[in-house]
Amino acid sequence: MTQTNVLTINLEVADLGILSATVWFSGCKIKCEGCQNQTLLDFQRGMYLDEIKTKLTDLRKITNKIIYLGGNPLDSIDDLKQVIQIASDLDYHQFLFSGYSFDELVAKFDIQTHDFLVQHLDFIKTGKYDRACESLDQSFRFATTNQEVFESDGIRWLKVYDYLNRGDYLNQRDFSFSR
Ligand code: SF4
Numbered sequence: 001m002t003q004t005n006v007l008t009i010n011l012e013v014a015d016l017g018i019l020s021a022t023v024w025f026s027g028c029k030i031k032c033e034g035c036q037n038q039t040l041l042d043f044q045r046g047m048y049l050d051e052i053k054t055k056l057t058d059l060r061k062i063t064n065k066i067i068y069l070g071g072n073p074l075d076s077i078d079d080l081k082q083v084i085q086i087a088s089d090l091d092y093h094q095f096l097f098s099g100y101s102f103d104e105l106v107a108k109f110d111i112q113t114h115d116f117l118v119q120h121l122d123f124i125k126t127g128k129y130d131r132a133c134e135s136l137d138q139s140f141r142f143a144t145t146n147q148e149v150f151e152s153d154g155i156r157w158l159k160v161y162d163y164l165n166r167g168d169y170l171n172q173r174d175f176s177f178s179r
Pocket of ligand 1: 035
C-alpha cells in the first residue's frame, strides 16, 4: 500500500467554476507571499492509493472533471503521476494547477515525465500567486494576471488563456469556465 501527499479529495465548484473532483496535495516549494493555502505548504503524508482509487471511482458517478491543487502538485510528481493514471483509467478530464510558470515547468522534468503529463492531462494552469499582479476585473478567473492556461493536444501544450483573452476560448469548451 502506497501512501501519498494527497490529504483529501472532495467535490468543489469553486476553482473551476464547475463541479469537479478536487484533489488536495500537501507541500509546496514556491511559498508565494500572500498564499491563501498556508496549511498546505508543508509536505504531509495522507491518503493511500487504494483509498484514492475508491474515492475517485465514487465521484466519477457525479462528475467527469478532476482538478489537482494544493499545495503544488508538481512538487509531489511521483504521487501525482500515480493519481493521474488512476483518473485516466476512470476517464476523467484532468486539470492541474501549478505554481510554476510554464518555462519553469519545462525546465523541471525529464522528457518521459513531460510526455506523461501532456498525454494524460487536458489543461494546466501555470504561474505563482503574485500580489503585484492582482486583478480587479471580475471576469478574470484566476487570482493574478500572470497566471496562464495551456491545453494539451496529446503531444504538446498550446496556450489558450491569458489576461487578454479572458477565457472566451474555454467558455466554448466542454471543459469550460462557466461562471
Ligand atoms: S504555488 Fe500555490 S500553494 Fe504554493 S505558495 Fe504559491 S499560491 Fe501557495
